[in-house]
Amino acid sequence: MALPDKVRLVEVGPRDGLQNEASQISTAVKIELVARLGAAGVRHIEAASFVSPKWVPQMADSREVMAGIERRNGVIYAALTPNLKGFEGALASGVDEVAVFTAASEAFTQKNINCSIAESLSRFTPVIEAARANGIRVRGYVSTVLGCPYAGDIAPAQVAAVSRELLDMGCFEISLGDTIGTGTPLKAKRMLEAVAREVPIGQLAAHFHDTYGQALANLYAVLEEGLAVVDASVAGLGGCPYAKGASGNVASEDVIYLLQGLGIRTGIDLELLAQTGNWISAQLGRSNGSKVGQAMACS
Numbered sequence: 001m002a003l004p005d006k007v008r009l010v011e012v013g014p015r016d017g018l019q020n021e022a023s024q025i026s027t028a029v030k031i032e033l034v035a036r037l038g039a040a041g042v043r044h045i046e047a048a049s050f051v052s053p054k055w056v057p058q059m060a061d062s063r064e065v066m067a068g069i070e071r072r073n074g075v076i077y078a079a080l081t082p083n084l085k086g087f088e089g090a091l092a093s094g095v096d097e098v099a100v101f102t103a104a105s106e107a108f109t110q111k112n113i114n115c116s117i118a119e120s121l122s123r124f125t126p127v128i129e130a131a132r133a134n135g136i137r138v139r140g141y142v143s144t145v146l147g148c149p150y151a152g153d154i155a156p157a158q159v160a161a162v163s164r165e166l167l168d169m170g171c172f173e174i175s176l177g178d179t180i181g182t183g184t185p186l187k188a189k190r191m192l193e194a195v196a197r198e199v200p201i202g203q204l205a206a207h208f209h210d211t212y213g214q215a216l217a218n219l220y221a222v223l224e225e226g227l228a229v230v231d232a233s234v235a236g237l238g239g240c241p242y243a244k245g246a247s248g249n250v251a252s253e254d255v256i257y258l259l260q261g262l263g264i265r266t267g268i269d270l271e272l273l274a275q276t277g278n279w280i281s282a283q284l285g286r287s288n289g290s291k292v293g294q295a296m297a298c299s
């Protein structure tokens, strides 16, 4: 299949990126990060997470973050919601979209959301019903699609089965998470082929962490299969608190640079995005995880 001519970038830095940061990040910095991303042309931003503050303290101010964001026309501001309680918080904050999340691995699901895969899906039923009643779209995440920190290898058929369940329940899009970033291109391709037999490729997204430095290669492999939605974090921020050692998502700047080189449209201004990556890295006092961001800062 040919490469897509257009890709939608889902910027998950304010959520996936910041959720794992050890130091306290002010609400004002989170709000400014979302504003800068919007100004750079990002049209889909995961801005908050309505999970238990005991489990993920960094996201405890999600309500304030959502309240402080100056909404831009045409931008979708989304949040994670693991259950109905989370959905109610997200709804009260005026989110445009919510995301439920489970995994292809039982062991990971237990560690991450304290229940089995089947239980997680049954918790999502009322969330999806309430979302539908309020005209809010629901995205579904499947974690550990290319390997699990507890269970090791994951069968593509298992990823396909969980993805299919989320689709049948009413998720408009399924994001496939290589949570620990151990995947390689052929493995990514085989996994996607299995999932695409159950879920139309136009409803799939790639959410690749870059722990082993393979994320861009894996992305190229799935783009070749026709996948056209990519999750990424500016400056490569992040990691999952329940996947020890997992580093951030593939950096948004690196993804945009790759896509531009392939002649694929995204609507994003790489210069402004790279400035945002350098700005947030300075705010967090860490080095920029985007090679492109680092290179552009020197040029």
Ligand code: HMG
Pocket (backbone or CB within 6 Å): 016, 019, 049, 050, 051, 052, 053, 055, 056, 080, 082, 083, 085, 086, 087, 101, 112, 113, 114, 141, 142, 143, 144, 176, 177, 178, 179, 207, 209, 239, 240, 241, 242
């Ligand atoms: P639990 O302890 O089993 O929940 O946690 P519970 O229903 O028994 O409730 C226990 C307490 O939590 C109660 O409070 C509830 O009110 C409260 P208490 O009575 O003890 O004071 N509670 C909540 N508070 C705020 N918001 C809520 C909420 N729900 C219950 N929504 C739960 C279950 C799912 C809540 C918990 O395990 C949790 O919050 N987990 C969060 C895990 C998480 O955020 N992980 C990171 C995001 S996923 C990810 O990064 C992967 C992804 O990027 C894709 C990839 O890379 O693969 C998406």
Ligand code: MG
Pocket (backbone or CB within 6 Å): 016, 177, 179, 207, 209, 239, 240, 249
């Ligand atoms: Mg993630």
